[in-house]
Amino acid sequence: MIKLQHVSKTFRVGKNKIEALKDVSLEVNKGEIFGVIGFSGAGKSTLIRCINLLERPTSGQVFVEDQDVLKLSKKGLQQLRRKIGMIFQGYNLLETANVYDNVATPLKLEGVPKDEIKARTEKYLEIVGLTDRKNAFPSQLSGGQKQRVAIARALAHEPEVLLSDEATSALDPNTTDAILELLLKVNKELGITVFLITHELNVIQRICDRVAVMENGQVVEQGSVVEVFTQPKEAMTKQFISNxxxxxxxxxxxxxxxxxxxxxxxxxxxxxxxxxxxxxxxxxxxxxxxxxxxxxxxxxxxxxxxxxxxxxxxxxxxxxxxxxxxxxxxxxxxxxx
CATH class of the missing domain: 3.30.70.260 (ACT domain)
Incomplete structure (x- = not known):
């Protein structure tokens, strides 16, 4: 489903060179929830943004459904991005639009027919449990509700992959649990592959099938959650997972x-x-x-x-x-x- 082969990413800040990713290889299977965990600065956000080319790798290859993303035309990349939904820590909602319009507006910009926009918006607001809040504005919502709007907005494009960039890190524990349950529901009932990054061990424990551990731009360990959780091999992994x-x-x-x-x-x-x-x-x-x-x-x-x-x-x-x-x-x- 998603395959990264020897991906590296270098940023230049003035005369300094920052290696955000160093020879990262991993593979995400269709229908699974794959997590990447690491401390701040490990390269997680850069990695997830390389999948839909919000960041273009300096070297290496990125495949989504056997398509070499780096070789796609501008039009081909636009089409691919419609298959990849993304949710962020900061929600990125339109403050002057209500819940319904936050979900519907991106569909309007894509030229989706009006009846289809209405059907999709109502469907995904129901899935995330916000039908009764569709006329509310972001300022009237809790953090968890805002994230549910963001998830509904991503799902309304009916993607095959959902990327989650620290989507629960700003939420309290109870709200985090509710959002994780929602992601499990989306994965199970809609068959959407979920690729998430986090620094929270409980996120990996609760919903992921497999996990990769990152340190200083590199994947230092990866495998099934059970395997990595019970038998961590690397020092960085043990910092997260050790008992x-x-x-x-x-x-x-x-x-x-x-x-x-x-x-x-x-x-x-x-x-x-x-x-x-x-x-x-x-x-x-x-x-x-x-x-x-x-x-x-x-x-x-x-x-x-x-x-x-x-x-x-x-x-x-x-x-x-x-x-x-x-x-x-x-x-x-x-x-x-």
């Missing part, structure tokens, strides 16, 4: 626990979370497991459980018990002193 903050315990207590047994971090995926493995350890291996800390994270399609467990007992039995955990499709990481 370390859930397992912060005083150094003195940590030392005491390591003196009397083993500390292990356990990650449970899907069905493995339903098995009473700690009870099995105590009964089958004659060891004493104790939960020190833990929590559950909800991803798009499954939950991930995390536990910090102290296992006390005969050294050989403890080692055998830990091997048993490995054999149960549980991710096991031993904590070192």
């Amino acid at each position: 370390e903050s859930k397992f912060l315990i005083p150094e003195r207590l940590k030392h005491e626990l390591l003196e009397s047994g083993k500390l292990v971090k356990l990650t449970f995926l899907g069905e493995s979370s339903k098995d009473p493995v700690l009870a099995t350890l105590a009964k089958q291996f004659d060891v004493l497991p104790s939960i020190i800390a833990g929590g559950i994270d909800q991803l798009k399609d499954q939950s991930v459980g995390n536990l910090l467990v102290h296992i006390k007992g005969d050294r050989t039995k403890v080692e055998t018990a830990i091997q048993f955990l490995h054999d149960q499709d549980i991710l096991v990481e031993e904590v070192q002193s």
